[in-house]
Amino acid sequence: MFPIEKYHFASSVGDAVQALAADEKAKIIAGGTDVLVRLHGGNSDYDRLVDINGLSELKEIKIDGEGNILIGSLATFTEIMEHEVVKKHLPVIAESLATIGGPQVRNSGTMGGNICNGAVSADSACAALIHEFDLLIEGLEGERTESINGFHTGPGRTILQKGDLLKYFCVRPENYKGFSASYYKYAMRGAMDIATIGCGAAVKMNGDVIETLKLAFTVAAPTPIRCKNAEKAMENKTITEETLQTMADALEEDVKPRDSWRASKDFRLHLIRTLAKKVTQQAVDNQGGTH
Numbered sequence: 659m660f661p662i663e664k665y666h667f668a669s670s671v672g673d674a675v676q677a678l679a680a681d682e683k684a685k686i687i688a689g690g691t692d693v694l695v696r697l698h699g700g701n702s703d704y705d706r707l708v709d710i711n712g713l714s715e716l717k718e719i720k721i722d723g724e725g726n727i728l729i730g731s732l733a734t735f736t737e738i739m740e741h742e743v744v745k746k747h748l749p750v751i752a753e754s755l756a757t758i759g760g761p762q763v764r765n766s767g768t769m770g771g772n773i774c775n776g777a778v779s780a781d782s783a784c785a786a787l788i789h790e791f792d793l794l795i796e797g798l799e800g801e802r803t804e805s806i807n808g809f810h811t812g813p814g815r816t817i818l819q820k821g822d823l824l825k826y827f828c829v830r831p832e833n834y835k836g837f838s839a840s841y842y843k844y845a846m847r848g849a850m851d852i853a854t855i856g857c858g859a860a861v862k863m864n865g866d867v868i869e870t871l872k873l874a875f876t877v878a879a880p881t882p883i884r885c886k887n888a889e890k891a892m893e894n895k896t897i898t899e900e901t902l903q904t905m906a907d908a909l910e911e912d913v914k915p916r917d918s919w920r921a922s923k924d925f926r927l928h929l930i931r932t933l934a935k936k937v938t939q940q941a942v943d944n945q946g947g948t949h
Contacts, residue, residue, distance in 0.1 A: 660697040664706040668713060671796050671823060677708045679798050679821030684708050686823065688732055691759070691767040692775055716770075716825055719743055725831035728794075731770025731824040736761070738769055748829060750839035750858060751785045757843040757853075758782075770824050773806075776814040777852075783810075783882035784841055784858030787874035792828040797821050803828070810881035836862045837870075838945035840937045844929055846920070853877055854921050857933035859941040866896050871938065873905075878913040878930050885912035888934060897942050905938065906931040 668674035687693045687707045696704045716732035719741045739752040758781045772782045791806040798821045839860035845851040856876035862869045871892040873885040891908040895901045915926035
């Protein structure tokens with residue numbers, strides 16, 4: 659038995675917001691792949707739950723008339739990976755979600771939970787950063803839009819406030835049209851382990867020249883991050899061993915890896931440099947670029 663003290667099954671988005679706002683300890687349960695593990699471990703911070711699984715509108719994945727792609731916060735990893743809109747326009751999202759756990763986890767877990775739990779190692783965070791997700795959030799004051807840039811404020815922390823419920827991720831056309839992308843997760847046991855380092859890159863090419871690079875990492879700093887100095891180092895450059903090395907050198911201004919039982923700081927920095935070059939090259943190749 660799980661030590662659940664209070665449980666509320668939300669009947670609507672508004673009902674969920676009110677229930678979350680009324681109880682300072684209340685936590686959302688969606689897929690349960692994080693919450694139930696913590697409850698099983700006896701974590702009393704998760705014993706008052708607001709269940710949003712009845713909010714079927716939050717499972718929707720669609721592209722609107724303006725080209726915005728909307729992904730509901732309750733859509734499972736598998737539903738997102740298998741959706742035609744995602745496979746056609748945002749394949750790096752499917753690529754990154756495929757690295758999460760096994761089929762049972764992917765059939766239950768949600769990208770909403772993966773992003774909102776604030777984990778530094780969230781496997782979907784790199785894709786969210788390089789495609790510059792907007793987050794549509796319902797709160798006590800109504801709906802608002804927040805950027806994924808700055809959404810994470812520290813390990814396990816986000817800008818979400820009391821009563822907030824993420825409804826949709828929105829990817830605007832200017833953040834995916836003309837881009838190709840790639841993701842790589844380095845972990846000791848592959849999908850069955852959390853990332854030692856995760857790296858994603860998106861590029862827009864002008865012939866053989868990189869017009870725009872967006873580069874992101876997980877577990878390279880206290881939050882998932884974009885790497886502005888490394889990105890700038892590759893602007894209007896062709897991709898060569900020399901330019902890739904210049905980009906890798908610039909990363910030292912962007913990242914703040916740490917020592918942990920999983921990997922040393924020096925090993926993480928080696929991975930960061932190596933994966934940045936690997937993933938950037940793959941993103942260029944995916945757009946038809948050359949070595």
